Amino acid sequence: xxxxxxxxxxxxxxxxxxxxxxxxxxxxxxxxxxxxxxxxxxxxxxxxxxxxxxxxxxxxxxxxxxxxxxxxxxxxxxxxxxxxxxxxxxxxxxxxxxxxxxxxxxxxxxxxxxxxxxxxxxxxxxxxxxxxxxxxxxxxxxxxxxxxxxxxxxxxxxxxxxxxxxxxxxxxxxxxxxxxxxxxxxxxxxxxx
Numbered sequence: 001x002x003x004x005x006x007x008x009x010x011x012x013x014x015x016x017x018x019x020x021x022x023x024x025x026x027x028x029x030x031x032x033x034x035x036x037x038x039x040x041x042x043x044x045x046x047x048x049x050x051x052x053x054x055x056x057x058x059x060x061x062x063x064x065x066x067x068x069x070x071x072x073x074x075x076x077x078x079x080x081x082x083x084x085x086x087x088x089x090x091x092x093x094x095x096x097x098x099x100x101x102x103x104x105x106x107x108x109x110x111x112x113x114x115x116x117x118x119x120x121x122x123x124x125x126x127x128x129x130x131x132x133x134x135x136x137x138x139x140x141x142x143x144x145x146x147x148x149x150x151x152x153x154x155x156x157x158x159x160x161x162x163x164x165x166x167x168x169x170x171x172x173x174x175x176x177x178x179x180x181x182x183x184x185x186x187x188x189x190x191x192x193x
Contacts, residue, residue: 040098042090045169049092049142052167059166060137065093066106066122066154067146067171073105074112081115092144092169101141104134123150124157124186131163138163146171149184 039046072088080087081097097103104116111119120130143158143165145151151170158165 038084040084040086040090040094041092042086045090045092046095049167049169050095053141056166058141060139060141061096061101062103062137062140063093063096063101063142063144064104064106064131064136064140064165065091065144065146067148067151073107073115073117074110076112076115078115092146093142096142104136106130122147122154124153124160127154127157128161128163131158136163140165142167142169144169144171148173150186152183153186 041049076087081094087094091097093101093103093105104118106118106120106122108121109119111117118130118134122130140163143163145155145168147154148171151172155168155170
């Protein structure tokens with residue numbers, strides 16, 4: 001039984017590490033084959049979002065994005081969104097904002113009301129009241145969650161409070177294989193740099 005356990009453990013380790021290597025290779029191949037010219041998002045989220053809204057249509061044209069973590073947003077103006085240049089590593093809502101969508105942005109550490117970026121630490125317990133305070137409709141067309149930590153908890157709070165965005169994207173850490181069940185603590189904390 002002891003040898004069976006260690007044998008199964010080494011198979012699992014091998015399986016996870018070979019899966020991770022293959023996933024990285026597949027991701028790079030996919031990105032090479034699906035280059036998005038003019039995309040302002042990190043990879044090709046712009047194109048995916050555009051295609052989805054082409055199929056489902058737009059309603060209130062309100063988008064929300066939270067989780068930035070790069071200080072240059074404090075110097076941005078609305079004019080910067082008209083540029084085809086990426087803002088930092090790329091925002092999922094950039095192209096929508098450039099095409100005239102109403103938008104609301106959040107970050108736990110940064111604020112710039114010129115671009116409607118609010119300094120708020122979103123949690124599963126306060127997300128509904130924060131959304132309500134700034135006038136986000138319960139059926140906003142698009143919500144992008146990219147906090148790099150408490151994403152799953154904030155999404156849960158959003159949905160449990162009755163918000164039903166028509167399209168939601170929640171980023172994840174691709175360094176972990178999909179068969180690993182990993183989540184951070186419920187409370188957000190700043191990254192240590």
